[in-house]
Amino acid sequence: MFSVHFSGSKAVLLRFKQEISPKINALVLSTEARIQKSIDANEIYGINELVSAYASLLIYFNPCILSLNTLLNFLESIKKDIKISDQKANLCIEIPLCYDEEFGLDLEFVCKHNNLSKEELIHLHTKPYYLVFMLGFMAGFPYLGGLDERLFTPRLSSPRTKIEAGSVGIADKQTGVYPISSPGGWQIIARTPLEFFNKDDEENPTLLQAGMFLKFKAISKDEFYDIKEQVVKKVYQKEIYEYKNH
Incomplete structure (x- = not known):
């Protein structure tokens, strides 16, 4: 064993x-x-x-x-x-993502690299239920399993000095979410308005835990800022449910 x-x-x-x-x-x-x-x-x-x-x-x-x-x-x-x-029952949390070019710094490159339209990329990226294998690299950073092979994309040749918190990227065979602003070399395709790490929450500082599932949901730019405001005011209701289809 x-x-x-x-x-x-x-x-x-x-x-x-x-x-x-x-x-x-x-x-x-x-x-x-x-x-x-x-x-x-x-x-x-x-x-x-x-x-x-x-x-x-x-x-x-x-x-x-x-x-x-x-x-x-x-x-x-x-x-x-x-x-x-x-193990505890597997929970799934829905993560809203905005794939607007303002947030998806490398969206065009990832589409070209994989011969996909933006709509095809969004469909492939939001379709899976991603398993959170582990948290690492930085506090709250999820290593996810389940990325469609049609989205596999190499890392940036030169990492950026700053990636905004909530940015979602692809690196080789994985996709992940930057919980805090930091340097990084992943290809950024979207951003979520949710907080993945809150240092002021002593009991549950990270949004995710290993063993959970995650489902991305595409949202508009207006929806992004609306949810962002709800998160700041601490009134946003997270969509969490038991995942039974695995």
Whole structure:
């Protein structure tokens, strides 16, 4: 199921089959959920943080509270209990995107590179239910699975010094959303008015979590600014529902 590797004196890395797939990622998240369940039930003490990735799970622990042997024995004991059903029900959040040229800085290039019209690009980009494999690179940045191969586009040859928060781009076989303004080398095709990271929200600073699904929805420029205003006033109602079609 997974192998255990040491990562310094205060962490161990659980490595699963090294491939990017929904099945492997679901197993990673189910393992994380199983460990978190034991933490919440006070069955184990000294685990400080769990960090999931595509096909691995990093466990930070306090060696003054939890010995390495105790942790290893615990991990061995829970293997038989881990089932993908341990994971929480998959939720899907709808993300409004405006593909206007003002926001889609590289929209024309991506269309030309893939021999697509703007309408075809929008259709292909908004059709999938994207799985959030992990958050990384920066706080709240989602690594999504499910991009149509007809949209695959190489990164910029020279990264920009600033990408606006909410910008949505494509880099090789992936699409993603910049949660904050930052440098970046992805091909930018749209922007969302939603906040993907809020440093002032201590309980839920990121909009997404690993294991969720995301569905893009095309909106007009007027709708973008209307939703943006609602977000600023904190009255926007996010569209979140259970995803049952996978």
